[in-house]
Amino acid sequence: MLGSLQAQTPANTTSAKLPTLEEAVASRSDLWGEAALRQPDGPSYEFFEKLLPPPRYVNADFKYYPIVLSAPNNKVKARLISNGSGINLRAGSRSWHDTGTPVTFRVGPDEFLFGGLRDRLSEPTLAEGFLPIVEIRYRHASPWQSEGLVPVDQKKVYPVPEIYRLESFAGTDPALADNGVVFTKFSLAQGSNGIVTVQVGAPGPLKFADGNVTDEQGQVLACFDTRWKWERQRAQARLTPNTSATLAVPTKPIPVSARFEFTAATYGQEREACARAWRQILAQGMNVETPEPRVNNAWRQLLIQNFELINGDRVHYSAGNQYDQLYEAEGSDAALAMLMWGYERDMRRLMVPLFDFTRKGLEFHQAGFKLLNLSRYYWQTRDAAAVKELQPRWEKEARRLDENRTGPNGLFPKERYCGDIATPVYTINANAKGWRALRDLSAVLAEVGEQDEAQHYAQVASEFRKTVLTAIGESVRRETTPPFVPVALYGNEPPHDPICNVRIGSYWNIIIGYTIASGIFPAGSEEETWIPRYQEQHGGLCMGMLRAGGGAFNFWTGEHRINPLYGTRYVLDTLRRDDPEGALVSFYGMLAQGFTRNTFVCAEGCSLAPVDDGGRFFYCPPNSAANGHFLSMLRSLLVQDWDLDDDGRPETLRLLFATPRRWLNDGQTIQVEHAPTAFGEVSARVQSRLSQGEVSAEVELPRRQTPRQTLLRLRVPEGWQVKSAQVGSQTLEIDARGTTDISGLKGKFTVRFQVEKHQ
Template sequence: MQRLVKSLLMNFVLLCLFLAAALPASAASSEPGIAIGLHPGTVGCPPGTEQPALSALYKNRVVEALTTSQDVYGQQILAKPEGPTYDNVKDFFTPIMYAIAPAAQGGFLTDTGVYYIPFGQPQQLTARGDLALTVADGSQIISNKADNLSTRIFVGAGGQEQFGSCLANLSTPALYKGYLPILQLQYRDHDGIEYQQESLATNLPGTDIVASYVEITADRDKSGHKPANIRFQVCSSCNLHQEGNQLVDEQGRTYLYFSPGATLSNSDLVYNLDAPNNENNSVYIVRPVTPIVNAPAIHVDKGEQKRARVESAAYWENRLSEGRLFQVPESNVMDAQRNLLIQDLQMTWRYSLGNAYEAFYQPESSSTMGVLGRYGFTGVYKRALQDLLPLSKGSTRRNWEIGEKLSHAADYYRLTGDSSLIIENLAAYKAYAVDLATQHAGDPNHLLARQQYSSDVKGLVYGLHQIGTALFGLQNMVSVWRELGETDLADKYAPIADDLRVWFDKAIKQSSTVMPDGSLFTQVMLLDKEEPYDHLPTTVLGSYWNLVAHYGFSAQVYAPESPEAKATLQYLYNHGARLLGLLKVRDGAINDVYETEQAKFLADNDQSDQLVLSLYNQLAHGMTRNTFITGEAASVGPLASKWPLQFGACEIGTSCTPPSFENGWAPNEYYRGMYLSPNTANNGFFLQLLRLMLINEMTNNKGEPQSLQLAFSTPRGWLENGKKIQVHDAPSLFGPISYTITSKIEHNQIMADLDVPSQRPIGNLQLRLRIPAHKQLIGVEVNGCPYTKFNSSTETIDLTGLTGKLIIRADYR
């Protein structure tokens, strides 16, 4: 299939497609009728279809947001009395719809360019199992990898219109119950016939064979009962034949089961909705992800579809019940929480599924698993850390990996009290310490050996992110070794870590610049000539600084609330690090994969409103609407400015400057794109944000827990009258945490119940009650007694020293 189309040929391509759609069935090819061009969401639409369009005001606003060094629109939202909400941010940008691939691989992951959702049912903690990559517009189901065997779905006159190919006629893709991996769609074809499609994947009855279950129902009442076919293009080159209700190849492998009423035409399965045996206008198929020999007998009908739906829902509800979800009074946040957990339980440590990014990457893989652990999926966390232990991208990238492996092993122990991971892999963790110690001893600047900046930036550097993470990991492990009685190891490596800290701090001071605005710039390339970036996303290295520097900051290069940390925050805010609270990068895009660490830095420095801003904009603009799919990066500006090869502005192998933000918009551009979706680490960012709002453990630079902040950054709307926040038995570095906050603010009262964790001493314990505006905290009772340790201006109650069960009443006026 042609995927990269030069812009000069685009109008011709569109014309050909429209003419092909108008041909009678006998004259049209049995191959897909969609060709990817500049804007794939429009190529399946009949002439004259009204398309959504970007206004001049919208384009100007986007250009301003991309070219201004401060987050001007984020500041406007923060200034609202109610603060950030989903409703007051959701219309800033259009939705994400396209899944972008490298240009050399065709430019898009699917026929229509629309993203896919991986459906499966893994049977082991970190095994992926077979996957049905289900395209969100209902057009295609792909087996395991984006360029593999697929089934395409067509509707309309002669069955020639690929389902969902005209996005203007497609409902926003949605999930069953808002979060379960069961796709639900509505589509209107060229003749006005309306279709409903449901697609899911679960095991065939009595087996562990994963298969897609698809139901399509046509409603022709509004079209005057115009003729229509539903056609499934299963495999044109497989020489399929029919055996009962199965399509089988010459080797006896079953590719498809189907409901009665279909005919086989050139390996395509076709339902004529005018035939007497198709009076109910509903058809059903069951598609094994991998064609199977000796296939079990299955009767495909509405009852079997229902059974599959119930089984799929039960499987994922059961998996979710293994963790500890947070209960917050906002349905779309709850749906996102549940679905992102489902996605990451399926992908685990893999960066993505079904494309070139289905692999491990550090630090992303360990970071994502750490977030899953904090949602109670500690078994997955442990198994993933074991899987990741032997994996490496090579010696010139190992320090970042070592830091992640050491720090997350220590974190797993502190979170669970389970020392087996460290004890059973003691030789490996000791070898990492030996490696770091050897590098430190041999380095001319008493740091660690220079390493490759990143996978894309090849130069060797003293990386703030790499050394900071490695040192944080070593100090974490030394502390845990001492706690576990490995005193010889702790005594040997503690002085080495302390000495590295001294020299690291010296290098940071030599590599920092106070900016004219009073903010602090810290080089990522320590001791090199890296000048401050006035606006980070305008250069390649500035953009990469914004991706990796936060790993150093979250590893406490600067102590929380220190003057240096506060000045660093001002650098981020004043020099282009954020766009509507999301991580702004070059070419008019956001990349929230790497905002997980920034979020921790913000939380540790009490940037509550900024975290709320990030949460709602990630929900609205960092993932797909209703289906919660993320990529590594997502466009905000013109598609051709971000991906000039894929969208026709440049040609592979030629030198080309992408079009400017002002001039890059195509006439029919509307939807945004994301790169190599889905993405576990980007999912983890939202989950990390949500948890930080409710639970933030403050540690020292050895990872030792010091303070516990509860409900420090919740959206103010969550404590409107009658609403409730619940945390039940959530893992933390201090032990399991449970609390409930109930708003009776119309009666000038907030109630909170808290079970103080007791596994480790808590240096400082604080609870914050962020209520809607215009009320003032005037008094507190704890367990029925007046309590004076509260700060009305910060809405914070200091509970330090209290233990057991606390019943708290806060009074307002």
């Protein structure tokens, strides 16, 4: 039962009463998203934050979501339970994979489970807001005079309860990374008399010598500094305000022959090395600084998470659970997001396993992704050598799409409706995406000098588009407004209304975005908005995120759910059609209600109904594609490179087209450095001096290629208007939305905008 949970009205919102959760999920429109649009300066994190408690719980014995800890790209990954109860704890559920030796943390003389009571537990935080060095605090008072020496004239006292502080991270030293060593430090944030107990949950008797806990085979399962004592097959340390106790837990046991030496000093050295390693990785890509620290922390941590989830050269969907594997669509989304942030060498190596991946019954679906990945990679890098090196792989997929349009009406043979639904259909997604893949491949081949093949695939794509549009026209259901576009072409798929009323409708909602992104409908046509408008008007969205569920498919997460990661194409299309406010609903809805607080962990699916006032269920976190979804959104709020003339070649660059208006409040700065685009790197630094009637934008345009059209926009706060713009002595035209055409400018320059406040 949802009950009538009343959404808490956020500060600085309009005074209208917000819909309850029950009202929000019953509505065919996105009531909370619409309310966000009515707020001053539009959607915000603060508006969405108080509507629901955050994702927190998982279907595992440890209940609280795990935080994956790993060196970059490593195959051995540990999990820290987010309430601080332990490392590599057993899940007890078929959805989760157990790894390493479970190590449990207890506090106080009564050895109470760390994090056992939520009301005494803090939210986990990350060092500097984004580094994978996790701190968790837990309040647990030590009994006063517990040793029994109680004076007969005892006076009532109010001792300060102990607050235990745990800090954990994975070592990045190559000598340790392959064993997935997690370093942990305990200290007191408050109080004076703390006790920490560590249980190493290996079968059989354990031995403790020289600070090492070993199993019967002599393998090292844990290492402790000199503050720990061993008793009752447990390690225990006393803490005072000025002391700490450290340990190291290898996820893969360390052979005694490795001679790993651990001391209190080791912890600090490894912590510094960990922070340095991750900063170096972040420095390789685009840098973004916005006026919102939470946004800045999010993009950094999400990139770090995805490097933690990469397994060698395979970008896995998750880690430590049933999704700890490669998937074509979701893996491509995660990899492409990293490409958009400048990790081009990583995209190059990640593409190979994505090309080699196959799953029976989805071959045409997969082929489209593989070719589109290559096309996007080429336009950003102009790496003709990679196109040549990968030719055996892309040629195989191109021929698959070219030579197998053998179904009735010229479509591909039937495939699975989607990965989870085996029902065979003539799927719109595979066919629309297949057309786009062939068309875009032809443009790439023309650029690298393969003119004959380019011409062949261009001709095939031109004919195939007509075939697909005919099939859509003959399959669309017009009894709804807007018309319903089915996944199953010529399959008599009825309109799903409301969309999530049954399971198949939920799957339609989360996969139909592949057709949106294909661009199969001509730009500016009525048809191009049929799918997104249907989602918006028939129950497909909540807080800008795609909904899923259905009364007959409630699983353990509840009947009403969101699947944020599959909204990438909906949001990017919203931005292509230049609807920034609509995109910002999705952006802030995801940031506030798709992620955990502070740690930015997401999952494939998340319940809307809370378990309690502390959180909601979500399924098998973390999730690399969900991380990629947010990264793609943020990048596209700031920098967009588009093929708007529909020829397969990007020609338009749009800068700062969808930034939140509050980001240009007086005194604020937006900075984008080394943003990769299809034309080369672009940088911009915008400083708002509204009180002086000016906003300045320092811009450095791409040098490799000049876009046919380059546009710059200033989205100033409500009540303000951009009146004019100048570069040196040159006056630029400004439209009503604060947009100016800077196509005639080159290199580095400063645009000075004059702004006025409405009277």
